[in-house]
Amino acid sequence: MNHFAQIAAKLEENGLDAMLLTEEANRLYASGFRSYGTDGAALITKNKTYYLTDFRYIEAVHKHVENAEITMTTRERGYTVLLEELVQSCGLHRVGFDDAYMTVADGETYHKALSCELVGASGLLRELRAVKDAEELESMIAAQRIAERALDDILKEIHPGVAEKEIAARLTYLMLHYGAENMSFDPIVVSGPNGSLPHGVPSQKKIERGEFVTMDFGCIKNGYCSDMTRTVAVGEPSDEMRRVYDIVARAQKAGIDAARGGVTGKAVDGAARKVIEDAGYGEYFGHSFGHSLGVEIHEAPNAAPMNDKPLPVGATISAEPGIYLPGRFGVRIEDVILLREDGCEDITRARKDLVIL
Ligand code: ZN
Numbered sequence: 001m002n003h004f005a006q007i008a009a010k011l012e013e014n015g016l017d018a019m020l021l022t023e024e025a026n027r028l029y030a031s032g033f034r035s036y037g038t039d040g041a042a043l044i045t046k047n048k049t050y051y052l053t054d055f056r057y058i059e060a061v062h063k064h065v066e067n068a069e070i071t072m073t074t075r076e077r078g079y080t081v082l083l084e085e086l087v088q089s090c091g092l093h094r095v096g097f098d099d100a101y102m103t104v105a106d107g108e109t110y111h112k113a114l115s116c117e118l119v120g121a122s123g124l125l126r127e128l129r130a131v132k133d134a135e136e137l138e139s140m141i142a143a144q145r146i147a148e149r150a151l152d153d154i155l156k157e158i159h160p161g162v163a164e165k166e167i168a169a170r171l172t173y174l175m176l177h178y179g180a181e182n183m184s185f186d187p188i189v190v191s192g193p194n195g196s197l198p199h200g201v202p203s204q205k206k207i208e209r210g211e212f213v214t215m216d217f218g219c220i221k222n223g224y225c226s227d228m229t230r231t232v233a234v235g236e237p238s239d240e241m242r243r244v245y246d247i248v249a250r251a252q253k254a255g256i257d258a259a260r261g262g263v264t265g266k267a268v269d270g271a272a273r274k275v276i277e278d279a280g281y282g283e284y285f286g287h288s289f290g291h292s293l294g295v296e297i298h299e300a301p302n303a304a305p306m307n308d309k310p311l312p313v314g315a316t317i318s319a320e321p322g323i324y325l326p327g328r329f330g331v332r333i334e335d336v337i338l339l340r341e342d343g344c345e346d347i348t349r350a351r352k353d354l355v356i357l
């Protein structure tokens, strides 16, 4: 799977002769091949793509990167030398680059080494990446199904006395076991009072009876991320815990019901936020309703109070309201939804009624 043609088709309207991708996420989206950091470069011109890489990746690139002319860097002819040769031979004047990702130091190096004009053009990739095609969706759903199998298993292993870290380690193992390439991010597992930290780090704290356990995790399949949060009770929850869980579930439903292509991120967030505010917990929902995801776990656009632009049809956005009561407990429930013209499709299948273990 690569998106060279889609990028090439956008060059003209952006006033560019080519797009240079040197950073991991955009290069992965464009080529379908993951190499790390700055290990690789793709130069996409209107009618041809050039892919440069070093000795460590050359065999894999020949196998996985299609529709591109592939060249290996050497000690004498590194990325900047090879790219300048292409700038000259292809007659490139205005070339877009990964300004949202590149370090200032690398930017200076490229500006000095290349005789063309370099123009920040991450927005072109951001817009393309926001709308998923069928193959991308298939990968995201496959990643989600792996995470769901891991969840099914882990629910049988959560007991009083098991440490948060142990659960995080097992989730990681199970997702790899069921076919994940890697984690989308380090799993978050927080329990009891730690649950009020939305992005808390799993600790040696042991689960106790009467606590909530919040697990936020996802994995990567074919380069694409999944993301899901479930909060479960270990032993009988208090009335307030039940009430807060119910409010978060209703807020999530309100957000999902409001979500479709053409609606602003602010409106989707607002629909969920209203449920939590009306229930008197507004100040305890301090983050946004959702973020996009794809080759990265956090992409644009967001379903957030600051986003007053319409969300595009084909975007995949998390739906993750939460209520966090400091020093006491927290609840978050997260699915991923695909925006359609007339609504949205929830690609998460895991049950989300209150599970009591
Ligand atoms: Zn998450």
Ligand code: ZN
Pocket (backbone or CB within 6 Å): 227, 291, 318, 320, 334
């Ligand atoms: Zn998320």
